[in-house]
Amino acid sequence: MAILSHSFTHLYGSEKNRLKRFIARIVGNNTTADDLVHDAFSKLIDASGKQQIREPSAYLTRAARNLALNHLRHIQQGVEITVDEQVYHAMADRKASPEMELLYRQELRRLLTALAGLPQRRREIFIIHRFEGASYSEIADRFQLSRRTVINHVFNALDDLDLALGPDFLQFP
Known part of the structure; x- marks a missing residue:
């Protein structure tokens, strides 16, 4: 019997x-504890679809304990790498x-x-070659030009763009 959404909430x-x-005391990391809490609830949802869970709180505690111990075991085996919380929060965000x-x-x-x-x-x-990925021969066929002419157009476009944009284009500090 599945857990109803209002009772789950x-x-x-x-x-x-x-x-x-509970988990943070075992693993010593609040960020990991957050992840494992979500994993424990996920296990509860999966299990409730297959069987009736009479004591969801007890089920969650057992699942959380098992997940925390598995996490520690994986760290000892080198399967997981831990990052100290201070280091984690000091790491740069990949988003610009x-x-x-x-x-x-x-x-x-x-x-x-x-x-x-x-x-x-x-x-x-130039756009067809560089952005659409068409080859020189494909472009030559499409425009009924020689392959050499297409190559010249692409190289001349690169020269023109280099002159227009200057050497500082995409050079950030």
Whole structure:
């Protein structure tokens, strides 16, 4: 018998913090404890679909304990790598900062403006080659040009873009 969503919400609200403290005492890391609490609730949901759970709180405690001990065992075996919480919070976020996003957008605008300034045929051939990934031969067939002419268009487009954008393009501190 599956746990009803309203009773699950109540159970989650009442047990989450207790389980987190319980797991954190075992593993010594609050971030890991958060993850393992969610895993314990996930196990409860899975099990409740297969059987009736008479004591969900007891089930969660047992699942949390097992998950915490498995976590420690995996660390000892080298399966999991732990990162101290202070180090974890000090690590850089991979997401670009708002300032970097602004710089990237400005550089993108510069690139689009430079592309728009290319002669139409040269721009089309360059975009098809560089952004759509078409080969020189495919472009030559499409435009009924020689392969050498297509190559010249691409290289001339690169030269024009290099002149228009300058050596500082995408050079951030």
